[in-house]
Amino acid sequence: MSKAFASAGDLEEKQISFTEVGEGLYAFTAEGDPNSGVIIGDDSVMIVEAQATPRLAQKVIDCVRSVTDKPISHLVLTHYHAVRVLGASAYGAGQIIMSEKARAMVAERGQEDWDSEFQRFPRLFQGHESIPGLTWPTTTFNGRMSVYLGKRRVDILQLGRAHTAGDAVIYVPDQNVMFTGDIVEYRSACYCGDGHFNDWPDTLENIRRWDVDAIAPGRGDALVGKKMVNAALDATRDFVLSTYRPAARVALRGGSLKEAWDAVRAECDPKFGDYAIYEHCLPFNVARAYDEALDIETPRIWTAQRDLDMWAALQG
Numbered sequence: 001m002s003k004a005f006a007s008a009g010d011l012e013e014k015q016i017s018f019t020e021v022g023e024g025l026y027a028f029t030a031e032g033d034p035n036s037g038v039i040i041g042d043d044s045v046m047i048v049e050a051q052a053t054p055r056l057a058q059k060v061i062d063c064v065r066s067v068t069d070k071p072i073s074h075l076v077l078t079h080y081h082a083v084r085v086l087g088a089s090a091y092g093a094g095q096i097i098m099s100e101k102a103r104a105m106v107a108e109r110g111q112e113d114w115d116s117e118f119q120r121f122p123r124l125f126q127g128h129e130s131i132p133g134l135t136w137p138t139t140t141f142n143g144r145m146s147v148y149l150g151k152r153r154v155d156i157l158q159l160g161r162a163h164t165a166g167d168a169v170i171y172v173p174d175q176n177v178m179f180t181g182d183i184v185e186y187r188s189a190c191y192c193g194d195g196h197f198n199d200w201p202d203t204l205e206n207i208r209r210w211d212v213d214a215i216a217p218g219r220g221d222a223l224v225g226k227k228m229v230n231a232a233l234d235a236t237r238d239f240v241l242s243t244y245r246p247a248a249r250v251a252l253r254g255g256s257l258k259e260a261w262d263a264v265r266a267e268c269d270p271k272f273g274d275y276a277i278y279e280h281c282l283p284f285n286v287a288r289a290y291d292e293a294l295d296i297e298t299p300r301i302w303t304a305q306r307d308l309d310m311w312a313a314l315q316g
Contacts, residue, residue: 023174035049162196180207246260251289
């Protein structure tokens with residue numbers, strides 16, 4: 001392998017922001033690192049996304065404690081990826097919620113994903129020794145469920161496949177605010193290595209139909225105001241389609257993965273080259289787009305070895 005993954009060299013600490021996106025609702029963001037959300041109810045708090053390790057989760061908890069002393073009762077995980085779920089133990093939440101499909105993906109590929117991400121992104125796994133093991137939900141759902149934090153209702157919904165097959169969003173009706181996980185990003189590359197390119201644009205439109213006033217995205221700044229929300233939905237859609245279409249054209253004419261990589265770079269570099277984690281995501285995005293174009297419906301499991309083999313093929 002001629003060089004390391006781009007993420008392996010991303011060692012600089014990021015500046016944290018804690019932005020109110022509605023009354024009692026906050027987005028924890030960190031310059032393109034994974035975001036978390038905070039929903040303060042009458043008597044307790046719900047966290048959206050756990051972070052990669054208990055050490056990183058403590059940064060979220062510190063922000064929560066700057067605005068409330070209410071206990072953390074619920075943790076919602078929008079999908080199964082290690083950088084989103086392995087910090088769960090820090091919160092001490094009595095209820096950990098995932099979609100039924102996301103739980104199945106933990107069982108199917110959770111350990112492999114942990115090993116893969118640990119190899120690729122060392123900074124996000126500082127303090128990994130404190131991770132007690134895979135994170136399992138206490139509660140699962142299909143389609144939709146609601147949680148009441150006192151009188152505050154929180155809806156947890158599946159609006160379609162996108163970043164993974166098990167994606168969920170969290171909607172707070174009294175403020176018309178949504179937490180989307182990695183279905184929506186802002187000035188950050190979408191990680192599509194476990195994605196569903198042909199479904200993703202429709203899922204974005206399903207989100208748009210809710211006409212929300214703010215979104216806490218998976219990565220990047222909080223989206224406050226409908227103009228910013230719609231701009232992020234448009235940019236995310238453009239990113240997904242600009243990645244898939246060049247790769248699919250190459251795959252369907254029998255071209256190589258390296259040719260697909262070159263085609264996607266030609267399309268995406270000018271538009272998205274300055275996005276956070278762009279170089280980190282690109283090889284995985286191209287590999288999944290190439291597979292999906294060849295009708296490989298279920299994303300193949302990424303393992304630490306498959307990562308290395310794919311990266312070596314792209315260097316040739």
